[in-house]
C-alpha cells in the first residue's frame with residue numbers, strides 16, 4: 741500500500757520496514773525532491789512528527805514523507821505513533837522562546853491538533869500558526 745505525501749501528527753514515529761523492499765521516501769524541500777529511506781535489517785526508522793515540531797518551536801522539523809509501491813515485491817511496514825496524554829497542551833519550553841524566536845504555534849492538545857489535521861491535512865500546522873490573525877490572541881495569553 742502506498743501513502744500520499746504527509747507528515748505524521750505524532751511527537752515521533754517508530755517505523756519498522758520489511759527488509760526486502762524499498763518504498764519509504766523523505767523530502768526536505770516540500771516535495772520537489774524525494775530521497776529513499778531504505779530499510780536496514782534490525783533498525784527502526786524514527787520520524788520527527790508535527791507535535792515535536794510544535795514542542796520545539798520549529799527547531800526539530802516535521803518530516804514530509806511518502807510510501808511508494810512497486811510491482812514486484814510485497815512490502816510491509818509497521819508504525820508506532822508516539823504522542824502525548826490526551827489532556828496535555830503542547831507548547832515549547834520557555835527557553836526556546838524569546839524575541840528572536842517568537843512562539844510559532846498556538847498551544848494545542850494532541851486531540852485538538854488531530855481535529856485540525858482532519859480538516860486541513862498537510863496545512864494543519866499553518867492553521868495553528870500564531871501569525872494567523874484569528875488565533876493571535878491565543879498565543880499572546882502565554
Ligand SMILES: O=C(O)CCC(=O)C(=O)O
Pocket residue numbers: 743748755757763764805806807817819
Ligand atoms: O510505509 C511506510 O514506510 C510509511 C508509513 C507511514 O508513513 C505512516 O504510517 O504514517
Ligand SMILES: [Fe+2]
Pocket residue numbers: 746747748805
Ligand atoms: Fe507517515
